[in-house]
Amino acid sequence: MACIRLPITDLNCTGLNDDRNCKECNMLRDLLLHRYNIEASMIYHFVHKLWIRISCHVYNEEEDYLKLGRAILDIVKNGVLDIAKKNLNNDE
Secondary structure, three states, X not given: OEEEEOOOXXXXXXXXXXXXXXXXXXXXXXXXXXXXXXXXXXXEEEOOEEEEEEOOOOOOOHHHHHHHHHHHHHHHHOOHHHHHHHHHHHHO
């Protein structure tokens, strides 16, 4: 298991909810799952930074970790998270 700091700096946390996570972290987790087919159970804030916890299992392959890296780069470079946040705010 390892924790990796994400290169996302403009995620304005709205505070913790019932599952001890913020709405924005949950949104990022859901975005990874539904858009990129990547399951990330732990995304959290620590010392004003955003982190993701990854695990290594016998069924994981190197490509799984590369896929996560490509997804995070896509989210950062193409503003995917900003689009998701706007959609979330429009739904409320």
